[in-house]
Amino acid sequence: MANTTPPPYARIVAELRRRITDGELAPGERVPSTRRLAKEWNVALATATRALTVLRQEGLVDARPRVGTVVATPRHHPAPPPGHRTADRPAKETEVTRERVVRAAVGIADAEGMAALSMRSVAARLGTATMTAYRYVGGKDDLVLLMADTVLADLPLPHRPSGGAAPADWRGRLEAGARALWQVHRAHPWLAQIGPLTRPLLLPNLMTYSEWMLSALDGHGLSPAAMLNVNVLLYSHVQGLAVQWERETAARSTTGLTDEEWLADQSATMDALTTSGAYPTFTRVVGALGRDGYDLRLDELFELGLTALLDGVARLLDEARGCSDGEARGRCSHGEE
Template structure:
């Protein structure tokens, strides 16, 4: 019977992997094309996210797909080598793949686990992260990561600290408080750009005790030290700028999730909703909105660029702080 071998039911993840494998072999999914995300797999086949993660892990180990940062999982090129060599029968759903682990438990380290987890989150978001999926990516037993990391929550903290470790500051720090704050905020934005999931690690009201995050606060507070501000105001300004970066960066991950859930790029989504926007702008009820949006015309419509929005907002906030601090744009 289909889906059974020698009277034994084939696990759902192998059946789903076989179907996606067929789409790739048949050319429906070409090299470089996005394959369904874990969330899409879970919805389409009505399975748990953990099962969906195993599907992509299986295909990745066979060398059929690869994780592409800020894009997701895509079909690998014809010269892509398997992460773990599949055994006989990998081409059909009827026989489970037999793989040679890429990493032995003896070679496993906390650093390797964290790096693998960051790679998964960068490509597919935090929702795709599971200890079993990380183990599959590294080619070790499912429970092996727990010998180095107590829980998924602990792992996310380690991932976040590793990301914040990428914050880069100039060796010669500027004396000007405004320049120093701007450098810090832009460095934080760059890290969130590289790791969009970072904006979702926890609420602002429950800060994480992470060494490299405290180092960031040290840089920002040092900029404010000596300006005659109260300790509470110094911390408030630090939180204000951090929350601005985090709040803007949230949309990086949301866009990725929306693209994965709908299969539409931002431009394609706007095209699909063009008629609805046209109906609103021509209704006469929103004359300023209609005039502003209509001023672009033709194919030169407004293109939302988060980097430019971030820069505008940061400049505006620093302008406001300069006025609050008595117009001290330079010096201490």
């Protein structure tokens, strides 16, 4: 007798579809992440990804960057009949391209974080066999580099066709470059995780960014090493804050809690710390915030840090100009005021 038990991904689809149609999961509400589904149903991440892909193809869920997969707004088309198996027919291999593989991978990383990304999860999202994806990219490491170069191509630098005129002053150019990089990292937080500063990614579109930043510093008296240091500092400022977006994505995916819900769970611990008497300055500062508390806004921190860094660059340029010739250069080389 043939085995009529539905495959694991289909059972997950059926349960989530029921929760959505019964109203247990409302439009805009997060559905369990691939990692939570894999843990709860004891299946592979790729199986969980396939289940969410089926629901996305049915129009029941949407993937949102830095949020995850949420219930879609109803589109007034009939629910699939019992036994409906959207993903049972893999897409024709002729429909798979390297661009589609890369874009599918970007979608997974945007919604679920890099931990959810694998060649199997990409193939599941495309509705094809894992080996088919390998025909277009050499493996996960190659895929991540392609993903990075693809999203960095969207850097909104002013000199690009839709970006307007480029600022003429060094500070305006550096601000424009840093904000463009921040904008891309906000949209794709996983970018901050793909490589250490000591091993820079030699990607064409990242080189475009570095060319922009270095050209802003060129001709102002800085040494080549100082120019590169400034470029790295501004880049790491963006990365250092953007990595928090990625960690929040991962934390939501793992715990199912928003940052507000997590903070609410920590209230007893916070009360114990602030009433212990061991941290008087912290307690006074937090208490002065009142009932609204402290709202950590990464965009504000980015602007605060960018201003401080550029003020420091301005001092470097003033010093470089003061040491450009004659007696002043001699004094500076000996560290004299």
